[in-house]
Amino acid sequence: MLQQREKQARRTGLPELANAEKGKVVLRFAPNPNGPLSFGHARGIIINGEYAKEYDGELILRFDDTDTSKKPPLVKAYDLIQQEAEWLLGFSPHRIIIASDRIAEYYSHVELMLEGGFGYVCKCSAEQFREYRVGMTDCPCRSYSTVDNLEFWQDMLDGTYQPGDAVVRVRTDMTLRNPALRDWPALRIQDTEANPHPRATVGSKYRVWPLLDFQSAIEDHLQGVTHIIRGKDLMDSTRKQKLLYEHFGWDYPETMYWGRVKVHEWGGFSTSQMRKDIEAGLFEGWSDPRLPTIASLSGSGIQASALRNFWTELGVTQKDIAVPLATLYSHNIKIIDDDAPRIAFIRDPVALTLVGVNESFVEIPTHPNTSNLGTRKIDLQNSVVFVEREDLQHHKLRLKEFGDFDIKDNQAHFVAKERTDKRKIIHWTSKDSSVDASLQRVIDGEICLLKGKLEEHQLPSNTPVQIERIGYGIIAAHDKIIFTHD
RNA sequence: GCUCGUAUAGUGUAGUGGCCCAUCAUAAAGGACUCUCAUUCCUUUGACCCGGGUUCAAAUCCCGGUACGAGCACCA
Incomplete structure (x- = not known):
């Protein structure tokens, strides 16, 4: 006990990953391709990518394109995002997954869930169910038999039900303290005749689509994801997914979260809003220098390595922060000045x-x-x-x-x-x-x-x-x- | 309302009970160097949200406040 500890050196770079074995780490970044990447997305790509590099692991780029009406995918965004991801990372993501190509996998897990009795088809309206959720009371649909559920599931698939008529829920517990976790919805019906999926190969092929929490949970398991690093707005998502994993008997990946980021000069950045503004002619396109997009940043001379240094320096704290662009610029100057004519x-x-x-x-x-x-x-x-x-x-x-x-x-x-x-x-x-x-x-x-x-x-x-x-x-x-x- | 989370200098960040009258970066101010208002270098200013408790010892653990944020979507 007399030994003196060396003064602990300041930790630099990213904190260690919990339970990580070099060479066996699988991470993923999962944007919605409803537009190209923004400044905020860069954090997800870079943090996950830097960890993948550090641990000789793999980085999956996954397109979570399961909403055809509220946040419809943009066809050209799939390619743009891949290019931008590669530019940001300095390497290509090791695997590319497109959720809309994986619907069959999700369906087969729905059947497992229904057969296992930990999922059910709920025919209540959203409003009705909200009352059950708030009142902590079971919804009547909860008591359908497995046979009924499988039949209702077919009805969802074959068009008997319209959007809003039925959803598949994960059976958790209606008395859970956290209301967000009570029998959460896993799949819903979308009118893909009126709003076909923008990818030609998908189009109107499916009516029933998984929601994020379900799709993401299943896919993470199928891909062997070991660590999930994402925004803290998805904390309850983790809790929901853990309940599903328990039903399946799977182990949930390690998770880390970062807080909200604002940039003094820009405020928040929503891809949907930018898309509207561009379509309304307020901006010249996704690479308009006034927009907080990766296309804009790279087009006006910000180097990818400056962005990497910037985001790794901010790290993965759960604090909500507002950063000035001056910090990014300072990183950029360090990179370019020695070679800038x-x-x-x-x-x-x-x-x-x-x-x-x-x-x-x-x-x-x-x-x-x-x-x-x-x-x-x-x-x-x-x-x-x-x-x-x-x-x-x-x-x-x-x-x-x-x-x-x-x-x-x-x-x-x-x-x-x-x-x-x-x-x-x-x-x-x-x-x-x-x-x-x-x-x-x-x-x-x-x-x-x-x-x-x-x-x-x-x-x-x-x-x-x-x-x-x-x-x-x-x-x-x-x-x-x-x-x-x- | 219910649930969850976070609180260290202007802005970020290190720190997991004694190395801490607290790290590093950035910003600001001053200076050196320089045939750029650049780069580089030096110096200075500046912080543990509040109140209790545990302990010989607390930024670090516990409790209570407060502030801010998120979830409770048939969005991601």
Whole structure:
């Protein structure tokens, strides 16, 4: 007992998984493909993915596309989500599951449940059942025989019942303290004639569809999921599913939860709402830079690894949090700055004629801290340079990496190559080495295109750059830069 | 209403009874470096929700408040 404990090092990265054996961990991320991935989804993908990586386990990407009317899937979202998941993770999910391809499996488990007597077909209305639930009294349908239940089940399948007429419930206990757990619904009927499933191979093939708690529970078991990490809004879902697992005699996976996340700058983010707004023409599409989607983030220069660092740093606490985007930006800068070429963009450009300059060009470093990126050559054949109008408040200026100049009547009179005083250092470019270009930036909820002169470059699209004295951005085209952040 | 959960600096986060007058990051302020209002580096400011209890010892355990959030959907 005299031994002194070493000062415990600060834990970094994600906390350990309970009961996890390296190589035998199976995790999953299960979005509804009613739109591409949002910033919030990234947490699910990244946390589960990082654990899969850390434990040499597997990550399943599962499409929970079982609602055809309230949150109908978007056909193109299946592919988009796969691409976005791969981009975020840096690897492809090990398995892809689509719930709507698995209906037969779910049906066979319904039959097991009905035969085992731990499920029943309930023909009460939702309102009626709510009264039973609140009153902690058994619903009359609870006492049907197995034979009856199997017959009613067939009636659900063959169209005898309409949506709302019958559901399959898991028999738990109507006196459970937690009302959410009392004989919870497992499957319901949807009118897939009026609202066919958007996937052509599914369409109107099924009328009876599982609800999340049932579908997810069965699928997790079939896939051998060992750990479920999800939002704490699904805590009661876990409790419901555990009751079902007990009926089947299965072991429930280990679970972890995270709390609600808000971003100061965005507020909440609902895929359904975004979809409405896009369809209403409020936004240009899922990659609109004002939207909190993965498409928007990646399109405006946020790196996947920045998102990974961001979410793993937040970890898996159950606290509801509000985070500023500054934290994400700081991660992004750490990733891109060392390799980001410097480039000049002159807003509100004013042309100045050089006086007293003999050189036909100047060569300046592409990155101030490393020579690996080489130099850029600025042509001066025409002796005309561009500077920002705002900088002309001063009449003694230093053109960065070029020389000191005195400004008079739109002429820049050469003073010296070396610094002669403390005059302001500004970025600039030349007429010969620049093009008319624009800088796309979101300002007060508007997408703005700032016109200006962009230094000539041969950088491919999507290259992260540092726009001198302005901030960071990515190359969108030869004559366009998309602003990322300060 | 019933049920469940969470509460550490401005914002996040570490901490599972003595290493803690509490970690790290970010933000803010100041400074160094720098031919960018960038990067890097240094310094400073700043927190255990409240009240009881257990204990030699509590951010850590217990009880009670309070605040916030979630579930009680034939959504996911």
